[in-house]
Every structure is written in C-alpha cells, then in structure tokens.
Amino acid sequence: MSGKFVVAYDGSEAAERALDFAVAKAKSQGGSILVAHILEWSPYSFLTPTELEERHKRRGEELARAEKALMGPVTARLADSGVKVETVIKYGHIANTLIEICNESGADQMFIGRDGETSLGSRIFGSVAMTLAQSTPVPCTIVP
Amino acid sequence: MYRKITHAATAAAGLALTSAPAMAQSVDEKVNEMFAKSTGWFVNFIFSPFPGTSFPWIVMWLVVAATVFTFYFMFIQFRAFPHSISLVKGDYSDPNDAGEVSHFQALATALSGTVGLGNIAGVAVAVGIGGPGATFWMILAGLMGMASKFTECTLGVKYRNEYEDGTVSGGPMYYLTKGFAERGMPGGKILAVMFSVFCILGALGGGNMFQANQAHAQITNVVGDYPGWITGIVFAGVVFAVIVGGLQSIAKVTEKIVPFMGVLYVATALIIILINFDKIGWAFGQIFEGAFTGLGVAGGMVGALIQGFKRAAFSNEAGVGSAAIAHSAVRTKEPITEGFVSLLEPFIDTVVICTMTALVIIITGQLVADPNTGLYLLDEGGKTIQTIDGNKGVALTSAAFSSSFGFFKYILAIAVILFAFSTMISWSYYGLKAWTFLFGEGKTTELVFKVIFCIFVVIGAAASLGPVIDFSDAAIFAMAVVNIVGLYILMPIVKRELDSYLSRLKSGEIKKYN
Numbered sequence: 001m002s003g004k005f006v007v008a009y010d011g012s013e014a015a016e017r018a019l020d021f022a023v024a025k026a027k028s029q030g031g032s033i034l035v036a037h038i039l040e041w042s043p044y045s046f047l048t049p050t051e052l053e054e055r056h057k058r059r060g061e062e063l064a065r066a067e068k069a070l071m072g073p074v075t076a077r078l079a080d081s082g083v084k085v086e087t088v089i090k091y092g093h094i095a096n097t098l099i100e101i102c103n104e105s106g107a108d109q110m111f112i113g114r115d116g117e118t119s120l121g122s123r124i125f126g127s128v129a130m131t132l133a134q135s136t137p138v139p140c141t142i143v144p
Numbered sequence: 145m146y147r148k149i150t151h152a153a154t155a156a157a158g159l160a161l162t163s164a165p166a167m168a169q170s171v172d173e174k175v176n177e178m179f180a181k182s183t184g185w186f187v188n189f190i191f192s193p194f195p196g197t198s199f200p201w202i203v204m205w206l207v208v209a210a211t212v213f214t215f216y217f218m219f220i221q222f223r224a225f226p227h228s229i230s231l232v233k234g235d236y237s238d239p240n241d242a243g244e245v246s247h248f249q250a251l252a253t254a255l256s257g258t259v260g261l262g263n264i265a266g267v268a269v270a271v272g273i274g275g276p277g278a279t280f281w282m283i284l285a286g287l288m289g290m291a292s293k294f295t296e297c298t299l300g301v302k303y304r305n306e307y308e309d310g311t312v313s314g315g316p317m318y319y320l321t322k323g324f325a326e327r328g329m330p331g332g333k334i335l336a337v338m339f340s341v342f343c344i345l346g347a348l349g350g351g352n353m354f355q356a357n358q359a360h361a362q363i364t365n366v367v368g369d370y371p372g373w374i375t376g377i378v379f380a381g382v383v384f385a386v387i388v389g390g391l392q393s394i395a396k397v398t399e400k401i402v403p404f405m406g407v408l409y410v411a412t413a414l415i416i417i418l419i420n421f422d423k424i425g426w427a428f429g430q431i432f433e434g435a436f437t438g439l440g441v442a443g444g445m446v447g448a449l450i451q452g453f454k455r456a457a458f459s460n461e462a463g464v465g466s467a468a469i470a471h472s473a474v475r476t477k478e479p480i481t482e483g484f485v486s487l488l489e490p491f492i493d494t495v496v497i498c499t500m501t502a503l504v505i506i507i508t509g510q511l512v513a514d515p516n517t518g519l520y521l522l523d524e525g526g527k528t529i530q531t532i533d534g535n536k537g538v539a540l541t542s543a544a545f546s547s548s549f550g551f552f553k554y555i556l557a558i559a560v561i562l563f564a565f566s567t568m569i570s571w572s573y574y575g576l577k578a579w580t581f582l583f584g585e586g587k588t589t590e591l592v593f594k595v596i597f598c599i600f601v602v603i604g605a606a607a608s609l610g611p612v613i614d615f616s617d618a619a620i621f622a623m624a625v626v627n628i629v630g631l632y633i634l635m636p637i638v639k640r641e642l643d644s645y646l647s648r649l650k651s652g653e654i655k656k657y658n
Binding site (some may be wrong): 039041043044045046047048049050052053054055056057059060062063090091092097100 | 237239252253257403470473569574
C-alpha cells in the first residue's frame, strides 16, 4: 500500500516519534510524507488596537519562525531518508485544520503522537489526539 | 485588576481622609475651575444653537449626515444587515487568510472602544434631562448612524496606509488626504490636520476624562466619597503600564472581560425589565409620548430630541471617524465588507445596550413625575428631572439597577471600571494615530502623547461632571464636523464600491467559503 501520510508535527518528542514511525512506514510501503504544523488561532479571539495594527506583520514573523525552527530541521533531517517529504504550516483550530489538510491533500493516513498525559484538563476538554481519533476522514495512527 | 485598583484606591482614600481632606478637596476644586475656564469658549462654539432656537447646529449636522447617507445608500443598514452578520461569522473569509485580523476581531475591538460609559452614564444623563422621550430619538439616531459608520469604515480600509513591514495605519486623516487627491479636490490635507487636532482633543476628552470621571463617580458610589485625583492617579498608573510599559497582557485581559461584562449587563437589564413586565407597556408609552410632547422636560419635545441625538452620537461615534481608525486593520480584499461589518456597531451599542439602560431607568421609576398631570418634575435649576434619590449620571443607572438587585451596584462598578479602561486604551490608540499623523512616527513623539494622555486621566477624575462632559462632547463633535465634510465628498467612491460588490455578490463571483 502506497500513499500520502500526513504527520501532525509540533517539534515535541511525541511528534518526533510519530514522524519517525510514519517515515518508517512510508519507506516500507513507498509512500510520501506531508509534515503539518498548526499555529493555534481563532478568528474570534480579542485583540487590542495595537495588536490589530501589527497582526499582519506578526503573522509573517510567526510563519517564518515556524519554518526556520521546525520545518527546516525536519526537511534537513529527512533529506537522506529516501522518502519524499513536503511541509505545510497553517493557522487555525488544531484538530479541525489537520482534518482540512487531510481532505485537501488527498491523504491516505494520518499519524499523530501523544504525550501520554492524562491531565485533568484533557479529561474535561479532550485532547487533539482524542478529537482526531474520533473525526479524521482517513485511518489515524496514534503513536505513544 | 479591579481588586488592585480598589484596594489601592481605598487605602489611598483612607490616608487622604485622615491626613489632608481639606487640601485634597481644594486640589479638585482648583482643577475644576481651571478646566472650566480654559475650555468654555470651545464648548460654547460647538454647541451654539441656530439663531433664535435652542437647537445646537452640531446635532443637526450629524443627523442630517446620517439621513443623507441612509438615503444615498438606499437604507443600506437594513438591506445589508443579514450579509453583515454572515461576514462577521466568517462565511466569506478565505481560510488561507487564517491568522490575519478577522472581521469579528476588528468589530470587537472597535466595539470595546465605543461600548463604554456613554452606554451607562451617558444614557442616564440623557434620560435625566430629556426624559423617557430621549430614548426614542436615541434609537432613531442609532439606526440612522449605521449608514454613517458604513461610509466612514469603508473609506478607512480603502485608503489605509500599508507599510513595508506589514503594519497598517488608517482612518479619516488618510482618506481625507488620499481620497481628496484621487478626486482632484483641494483641501484634503488641511481637513486631515484639523481632524487630527480634534481627534487628539477627543481622545483626551470623551475617550479619557469622561471615562475617568465617571469611573471615579462609580467607585465613590460604592466605597464612599474621597478625592478624585486619587482614582485618577491609580487609573493613570495602569494606563501608563499598558500604553507606555507595553503591558499588553493587562489590555488583553480587559479585552476578554469586556464582552462578557457587556453580555452580563444586557442580561441583567433584561431580567429587571422582565420582573417589571407589567410596566413594559407603560414604559414604551412614556417613551413615545415623551418623544413628541417632552412630558414636561426642559425644552419640551426639542429638549428630548436634542438629548437623545446627542447621547446616541456620543455613544456610538457614528460620523465621528474614530471607528474608521480601529476598523482599518482588517484583512480583506474588499473594503466595503468592513463597512458592512461596522454598521452593526451602532446597532449593538445604541439600539441594544443604550436602550436597555434607558428602559431600566424608566421602568424602575427613578424619574419623579407629578401624579396629577403625569409631567416630570424639574430640579431647582429647571434643567434636570428630579430623581427619587437625587442621583444623576452613572449614580442614576446604579440606583435603577440596584432597586431590583442590591448587589448589582458592585457588578456595575466593575463593569464601569472595565468599560472605562478599555475605552481609554482604544482612544489612546486613536489619539496616538492622530498625533503621529501630525508629528511623525518615532519613540519620543509617541511617548510625549502617551504621557499627556495619562496626565489627563488624573484631571478627568478630579474635575466635576459638568465641565468634563461638555468638553468631551464638544471635542468629539468637532471631529465629526471635519469627518463628515470628507464623507460627503468621498461618498460617490463608496457608492461605486458598493454597486460593484453587490453585483458580484449577486452573480456568484463572490462566494461563501463555508
């Protein structure tokens, strides 16, 4: 089975594990990898007038920083892996945006890491992994 | 933040009361006297009536403008209302623009600048002088004002400056300069400079001193009397920390709480109105009857009308040009969409929130009427209506709300302080934009304005209500004089944008994203 594998990536250890796992799968099955990083953002949050004025500039800076600090090293590290790697950075609600990326890119599988925390917060509000497990349009592998 | 302020304020108040009450009082009096003397001529000019009448020309100026825009754009405020709501919901926003300023964010920030003490204290002043009838004229002015706001905010986005580093600056100063040049009209630059001068005065007046003044009135209402300059210094300190110290976190917290307080305020007002549901019919009767007869208020029907129009204009700032500054940061390819979104602002501010305040004051029977004639009784001065406890301004609103829930005056005190604070932050920004337009951008010039702004917080809290409210109104209306001249000249440009957009919307060229 070949195909496109979306990996949710935020630079954490859990995300690294998911990435390694996905790369190994892609190698053995002849698939390609789409590394996705989501900057959390709500169009309904409140900003001060100064923040409004600088928003466009800050957005550019945030994207550049994510590209440099996260995506650059990932592409460099996977350059010799023999697997085709693409990257995407988007703003939005993390789980929903990952699902959108899946739909738009025609992905066949998704891989996410989990940090194994069962904090009170995630029990009440759920976690990204839980939300994705319930709602991805494609098979979703949660890497512990 | 509130706890910090009141703790500091009460501590300071106790100190001042024990050590130097006489001296403190005289500081307030001196500030008041100096202030009234130095601003009187300006106030008199702005509010001078048409010869032979008591009708201030400035109020007519705003109402005529709102009417002209309403007809010129063929009742755009009603036609585009549903579309405005879908724009705010983000139905037409490109998902690839996520992370940029959304319509909702521009509207919310602009609203937190306008929803302020005008809605709580200003309405009480209007109803206290103009009677229930003022409410009718206020709602009417709010509905018409939606067209003015639509016009100015469209222009604000269309002619904003976008700098290389990605920041934007917009507002009347920019559309007056660039728009006039585009139409080949002279005088744009002069109007822009005049607007900036008045905007700075408005920022110091209505956007600052009035807020500090009424916040102080509300605090003393809860904790007991103490000199105003103490509140002033505490407020000035917090404002300083945000605008000079860059403590955006304080502002962010306020921005988050303000909408919540707004909803809480409206909900409480609705509960009070529902508790007195048997009087709802009577209250509306008073509003309509008062609108056309005055019900004994000073100046009769015209008195009610002037108060209603004045308060609406002061509260929602339609035609003033301030909102055009806040709205201009939105990310959109179509300037007209921000015009649509902005027309919701006077609706929420005036038609919903101001009306709630007025209804609560009327329905809880704060105004004293002669039981035989049904006419309202006037105070000794013959200007304001007698209230059951002699309250006016924010104290009147507080009394009206507390008559149903005793604890409400504490909620109101928090709401007033937060509204005052968020309005000050917004206006410090509007004032700063005008200041940098005049004197150029740069750390030192900006700092000078910010320090002046903080000094006026103290003056505002120390001066008494009369001179402060007069000066605040005068400065803000002076902005409208210049801005509306510009809007008349530039409205064909807005019309062109509107026609083009609506035809593309109809043909399906402009699509919903979700």
